[in-house]
Amino acid sequence: MANRTDDAQAELDSVEAELEMVELQISELLEKQTKLNSRKNKLLKNLEGACSSAQPSGSSKAPKQAPFSKQDLKHYEKSDFSWSKEVQTKLSSVFQLSKFRPLQQAAINLSMSGKDLFLVMPTGRGKSLCYQLPALCSKGFTLVIAPLVSLMEDQLMSLKSNNVSAVTLNASSTKEDSKQVLAGMIDTNSPFKLLYVTPEKVAKSKLLMSKLEKAYNMGLLARIAVDEVHCCSQWGHDFRPDYKLLGILKRQFPNVPLVGLTATATSNVLKDCQKILCVQEPITLTAPFNRPNLYYEVCFKDNVDCIDQIAALIRGRYKNQSGIVYVFSQKDAEVVATDLQKKDILAQPYHANMEPADKSLVHQRWSSKKIQVVVATVAFGMGIDKADVRFVIHHTISKSIENYYQESGRAGRDDGPADCIVFFGFMDIFRISTMVVMENTGQQKLKNMIAYCQNLDRCRRAMMAIHFDEVWNDKECNQMCDICRHGNDYITMDITQHARDVVEVVEMAGSMDEKLTPLKVCDAWMGKGPAKRRKTIKVTSLSRLEVESIIIHLLLHGYFSEDFSFTPYTTYFYLKLGPKASLLKNGSHSITMKMRRVVSPATVKKVSESAGGKSSAKVEGKRPADSDNKKSVAKKVKTLP
Numbered sequence: 001m002a003n004r005t006d007d008a009q010a011e012l013d014s015v016e017a018e019l020e021m022v023e024l025q026i027s028e029l030l031e032k033q034t035k036l037n038s039r040k041n042k043l044l045k046n047l048e049g050a051c052s053s054a055q056p057s058g059s060s061k062a063p064k065q066a067p068f069s070k071q072d073l074k075h076y077e078k079s080d081f082s083w084s085k086e087v088q089t090k091l092s093s094v095f096q097l098s099k100f101r102p103l104q105q106a107a108i109n110l111s112m113s114g115k116d117l118f119l120v121m122p123t124g125r126g127k128s129l130c131y132q133l134p135a136l137c138s139k140g141f142t143l144v145i146a147p148l149v150s151l152m153e154d155q156l157m158s159l160k161s162n163n164v165s166a167v168t169l170n171a172s173s174t175k176e177d178s179k180q181v182l183a184g185m186i187d188t189n190s191p192f193k194l195l196y197v198t199p200e201k202v203a204k205s206k207l208l209m210s211k212l213e214k215a216y217n218m219g220l221l222a223r224i225a226v227d228e229v230h231c232c233s234q235w236g237h238d239f240r241p242d243y244k245l246l247g248i249l250k251r252q253f254p255n256v257p258l259v260g261l262t263a264t265a266t267s268n269v270l271k272d273c274q275k276i277l278c279v280q281e282p283i284t285l286t287a288p289f290n291r292p293n294l295y296y297e298v299c300f301k302d303n304v305d306c307i308d309q310i311a312a313l314i315r316g317r318y319k320n321q322s323g324i325v326y327v328f329s330q331k332d333a334e335v336v337a338t339d340l341q342k343k344d345i346l347a348q349p350y351h352a353n354m355e356p357a358d359k360s361l362v363h364q365r366w367s368s369k370k371i372q373v374v375v376a377t378v379a380f381g382m383g384i385d386k387a388d389v390r391f392v393i394h395h396t397i398s399k400s401i402e403n404y405y406q407e408s409g410r411a412g413r414d415d416g417p418a419d420c421i422v423f424f425g426f427m428d429i430f431r432i433s434t435m436v437v438m439e440n441t442g443q444q445k446l447k448n449m450i451a452y453c454q455n456l457d458r459c460r461r462a463m464m465a466i467h468f469d470e471v472w473n474d475k476e477c478n479q480m481c482d483i484c485r486h487g488n489d490y491i492t493m494d495i496t497q498h499a500r501d502v503v504e505v506v507e508m509a510g511s512m513d514e515k516l517t518p519l520k521v522c523d524a525w526m527g528k529g530p531a532k533r534r535k536t537i538k539v540t541s542l543s544r545l546e547v548e549s550i551i552i553h554l555l556l557h558g559y560f561s562e563d564f565s566f567t568p569y570t571t572y573f574y575l576k577l578g579p580k581a582s583l584l585k586n587g588s589h590s591i592t593m594k595m596r597r598v599v600s601p602a603t604v605k606k607v608s609e610s611a612g613g614k615s616s617a618k619v620e621g622k623r624p625a626d627s628d629n630k631k632s633v634a635k636k637v638k639t640l641p
């Protein structure tokens with residue numbers, strides 16, 4: 001009788017586990033269905049004539065206004081408007097530029113026609129020109145809302161170098177300056193063409209609002225530009241609530257055209273911005289996210305060799321060329337800069353904790369090529385406008401794909417070839433994870449970044465395109481990422497048993513009331529932990545790289561999850577079992593993953609050092625794939641020893 005009950009119980013457990021797996025598969029399929037539907041809708045929209053190379057769209061409140069079509073775009077790309085001659089003249093005489101980049105002319109014409117506009121353009125493509133040039137060709141002045149005083153100052157400096165009169169009103173403006181600016185706003189001779197303010201100033205200064213009111217009535221408020229417009233949505237809801245109050249501008253000055261500019265907003269973010277800014281039916285011009293001149297590459301980071309590899313690249317491939325090395329922390333900026341200096345590289349650190357004068361000195365020395373490399377935290381960002389940056393190396397991964405796109409996008413602004421390389425290190429994942437622990441979607445965004453790095457078979461641009469709501473055709477990459485250039489040099493492995501073993505390591509620690517950091521999990525699984533643990537653990541014979549890759553894979557796919565522990569001084573990251581871990585108890589559940597072929601460190605060094613001068617060098621020693629090899633490798637399913 002007892003036996004029969006046991007059997008029934010065992011069968012029930014197994015059926016329940018199977019059911020759980022089916023439910024999981026259903027939810028995965030539903031997710032896939034949603035993605036495919038969204039892709040289908042986008043393709044249909046493209047076919048219906050919405051522009052495919054640049055995708056302008058009407059407001060989400062359409063159909064009041066017909067969607068902005070390819071034809072409309074063509075119309076606004078013409079140069080036969082009443083203002084076109086002046087625009088063209090000032091493009092060359094003031095900005096010293098010979099021609100427009102994609103979408104600039106359309107954006108300028110739309111804005112000059114009085115339309116409200118959202119302009120989404122990759123970083124460094126020249127968004128500023130799209131409101132600065134119209135400002136010079138209009139009566140009165142343009143009000144520019146910018147998030148940071150330092151950003152405004154950079155803009156003012158660059159405008160000053162072109163002899164454009166622009167001013168700012170901010171907390172550090174003197175009384176005398178403020179008085180002059182406020183008087184200038186209602187002077188029909190318009191002593192300045194651009195006025196930069198922060199959102200806080202708009203929300204809090206009654207004086208400013210009343211002057212704007214007067215200027216509006218006098219027809220002197222020509223245009224409103226909201227730079228980094230995504231901040232309305234990203235920041236308006238939490239730590240910069242004044243962004244949420246910017247709607248007052250459009251409510252008070254309904255006839256003044258507004259242009260919102262951003263490099264990163266998705267369609268949902270833009271919809272939110274539209275609501276916050278009270279813009280009725282803006283036209284959205286989206287430049288393709290793709291920067292064809294940038295080559296994207298991911299290298300596995302070996303903490304011991306990483307600096308050697310980076311130094312070899314800088315001395316070889318990027319000899320005499322300017323670049324940025326992004327690091328995780330202020331301390332890393334100092335340490336990595338010193339390490340590179342020791343290797344005879346002209347590098348200096350840059351981070352938020354430095355004196356403003358020191359920061360500008362580093363910036364200046366780098367801009368004038370007195371130093372080759374800035375080793376920086378993300379504080380080195382907005383307002384950096386050096387055109388000939390040939391490489392952006394991430395010593396540590398970014399916290400999201402959007403951030404990575406933005407940071408790496410500082411390379412190749414002159415349209416010349418440039419490389420964006422990220423060093424992907426196991427331990428860095430957890431440093432960043434604890435840093436973004438308080439951010440709403442921080443962990444998910446980080447996981448997307450990890451997936452970008454862990455990816456071995458998809459065009460890097462395809463991974464990015466998802467985040468910009470774009471449908472991507474891999475052929476357009478033109479072999480400008482490591483995956484497309486060197487082929488899919490991986491093996492598909494069945495890792496089910498390994499997953500069971502490592503999950504057991506964490507489970508066992510849990511049963512002993514012990515928490516394990518990812519590093520400890522690696523060590524324990526490789527037989528390096530305390531003796532009492534080693535006795536009970538099935539020690540793996542996999543290499544360190546394989547062990548780390550499997551743990552990352554299991555974390556990304558929900559077999560592990562993060563278990564944060566907070567102290568007043570720091571946050572610790574431990575691994576715990578994830579929602580999918582129990583599936584491993586089911587005998588028929590299997591997990592596969594793509595695994596990079598192992599490369600010896602010697603190969604790594606040799607390849608990177610010999611790569612000098614060529615953007616196509618293989619840093620991590622992947623073998624170039626011929627097409628036959630690519631197929632057979634990709635299809636093979638192998639069980640690791």
Ligand SMILES: Nc1ncnc2c1ncn2[C@@H]1O[C@H](COP(=O)(O)OP(=O)(O)OP(=O)(O)O)[C@@H](O)[C@H]1O
Nearest residue numbers: 097099100101122123124125126127128129263385
């Ligand atoms: N038509 C053009 N031809 C050549 N260079 C241009 C053109 N338009 C702008 N640029 C240059 O491109 C660089 C970047 O411009 P800008 O700072 O406006 O970029 P951005 O899109 O605002 O970037 P970010 O997102 O970083 O703020 C500047 O050096 C600018 O002079």
